[in-house]
Amino acid sequence: MLPRYCTLLLVLFVIGGPGLPAARAQTEVTLVPSHDNTLYESSDGTISNGAGQYLFAGQTSGGTRRRALLRFDVAAVVPAGARIDSVTLTLHVSRRASGIDLHPARLHRVTAAWGEGASDASGNEGSGTAAATGDATWLHTSFDGTRWSNPGGDFTAEPAASATLGDIGFYTWGPSAAMTADVQAWLDDPGQNHGWIVLGDESAAQTTRRFDSREYPTEAQRPLLRVYYTQATAAEVPASPAGFRLLPAYPNPFREATTIVYEVGEPEHVTLEVFDVLGRRVARLVDGPRAPGRHRATFVAPDRAGGLYVYRLRAGEAVAHGRVARIR
Numbered sequence: 422m423l424p425r426y427c428t429l430l431l432v433l434f435v436i437g438g439p440g441l442p443a444a445r446a447q448t449e450v451t452l453v454p455s456h457d458n459t460l461y462e463s464s465d466g467t468i469s470n471g472a473g474q475y476l477f478a479g480q481t482s483g484g485t486r487r488r489a490l491l492r493f494d495v496a497a498v499v500p501a502g503a504r505i506d507s508v509t510l511t512l513h514v515s516r517r518a519s520g521i522d523l524h525p526a527r528l529h530r531v532t533a534a535w536g537e538g539a540s541d542a543s544g545n546e547g548s549g550t551a552a553a554t555g556d557a558t559w560l561h562t563s564f565d566g567t568r569w570s571n572p573g574g575d576f577t578a579e580p581a582a583s584a585t586l587g588d589i590g591f592y593t594w595g596p597s598a599a600m601t602a603d604v605q606a607w608l609d610d611p612g613q614n615h616g617w618i619v620l621g622d623e624s625a626a627q628t629t630r631r632f633d634s635r636e637y638p639t640e641a642q643r644p645l646l647r648v649y650y651t652q653a654t655a656a657e658v659p660a661s662p663a664g665f666r667l668l669p670a671y672p673n674p675f676r677e678a679t680t681i682v683y684e685v686g687e688p689e690h691v692t693l694e695v696f697d698v699l700g701r702r703v704a705r706l707v708d709g710p711r712a713p714g715r716h717r718a719t720f721v722a723p724d725r726a727g728g729l730y731v732y733r734l735r736a737g738e739a740v741a742h743g744r745v746a747r748i749r
Contacts, residue, residue, distance in 0.1 A: 447506060452646045454635045455494040456537040456616070458557045460574055461549040462486040466560025469552035471537040474637045475515070476644075477547060478526055479621030479629035482518065486623050487547075488574060489632060490535060490557055492616030493646045495607045500652050502715065505605040507649040509595040510617070513642040514586060516545065516631035523587050524622035526630070527580035528594045530603050531615040533570070536563040547631070576618050579721070586621070586630050598677035602719035604648060605680060609717045665689075667734045667741035670720075674746040678721040681732055681743070685711055689736040693718050696731045703730070711736070722747055 459477045461468040462485040477487035491510075499505070510528065538553035552564040561568050569575050581599035584592045594600065607614035622628040633642040664686035670679045685691060693707035703725065706718040720732070727749040734741045 447649055447651050449647065449649050450498050452493045452495070452498055452648070453643045454491045454616075454646075455497075456490070456492040456535075457634050457644065458490045458535070458537045459549065460486075460488040460490065460557060460559050460618075462559050462573065466558040466564070466568075466572075467552050468549035469538065469540045469556035469558050469564065470542045470546055470549045471553060471556045472539050472541040472636060473546045473550075474634055475546045476512075476619070476632040476634045477629055478619040478632070479518075479524065480623050480626050481547070481629050482627045484626050486573065487621070487629055489619040490531065490574070490616060491619070491644055492531075492535075492614065493604075493607075494611075495604055495614065495648065496611040499608050499648060499650050501608070503608065503650040503652045505601050505608060505648060505650050507596045508600045508604045509593050509647045510582075510600070511591055511593045511645045511647070512619075512632045513591050513644075514589050514630045515633050515642070517586075517589065518627035518629055522628075523585050524628045524630070526584050526586050526592075526594075526622070527620045528582045528584075528600070528617045529576040529578075529580050529620060530599075531574060531576045531618050533562055533575040534615050535574075538564065545631070547629070574618050579724070580620075581617065599721050602678045602680070602721050604646075605717060606719055665736050665739040665741070667743055670732070670743060670745045674748045675722075676748055678719050679745050679747075680717050680719050681706065681734075681745075682715065682717050683734050683736075683741075684715045685713055685736050687713055691716075692733075692735045694733050695720050696733065697726075698729050698731070706732075720745070 458471050476489035478489045535557040536555040538556035540550050540553040540556050542550035552558050556564040558564050582594040582597040584594045635643050637643050666684040668682040670681045691707050691711045695704040696702050727747050730745050732743050
């Protein structure tokens with residue numbers, strides 16, 4: 422059994438082929454979570470299962486909700502500056518409510534740091550157990566201290582991916598542009614990596630699915646994040662940027678998401694905002710300090726209209742603009 426802190430399972434292979442230089446070869450890596458936990462709906466937020474063998478998502482027969490949290494330490498495995506090409510997440514359902522109804526499960530990016538303590542429920546673990554210090558609960562990001570802004574977790578409104586869950590077996594989320602963008606952002610700024618939350622069907626009772634967690638004894642049934650990435654050449658990533666620079670976004674035009682690349686030569690407070698053609702701000706991608714180097718930010722626009730968007734980068738007194746087109 423692998424130690425709990427081990428996130429890298431295996432570097433599977435490097436893909437090469439005719440006409441593809443070795444320096445631009447695509448690499449596949451697989452990771453198990455560095456943390457996982459379940460949020461058990463309760464009025465006082467005292468239930469958790471940080472060290473348990475199972476995770477839960479959906480609504481129970483009693484009408485209370487369960488939500489699964491997963492975080493992967495991407496930056497510990499993927500080289501800095503790499504381009505994330507594709508991402509999938511696979512979970513194993515080991516128990517379900519009676520019947521074989523199909524229920525959707527959505528993956529959302531979590532926006533606040535959360536913890537995994539030593540709590541370990543017994544039996545099926547569906548009811549959880551008393552939260553231990555540092556555990557995420559329905560009310561707490563870290564028991565018994567910091568709280569979520571919203572009971573049940575803080576996460577983006579738009580899902581990164583969705584899967585339909587049925588009987589016992591393996592289920593995969595992705596690949597999707599939003600999942601790829603999430604992992605790219607976690608690589609570029611590990612401090613913003615708070616993982617994903619799995620929301621099951623919460624519209625009806627008896628929709629809960631039980632997933633095997635990173636502590637599950639059988640390694641093959643643990644959560645698995647598969648990441649394909651391409652490592653930039655030395656010529657493409659300057660060791661020390663000379664100063665402020667806004668590089669072209671890619672892809673451009675785009676359908677679901679585009680990545681905006683910029684460089685700062687010294688520590689600066691950076692803002693990066695996106696506007697529509699009428700000058701209305703539609704997204705603020707960056708608003709905070711950035712260290713010298715190359716950075717990436719991803720604009721995800723699943724519900725935005727097609728057309729032209731303008732993005733503005735400001736670092737100190739320097740300002741730069743770029744344009745990107747969305748096609749439907």
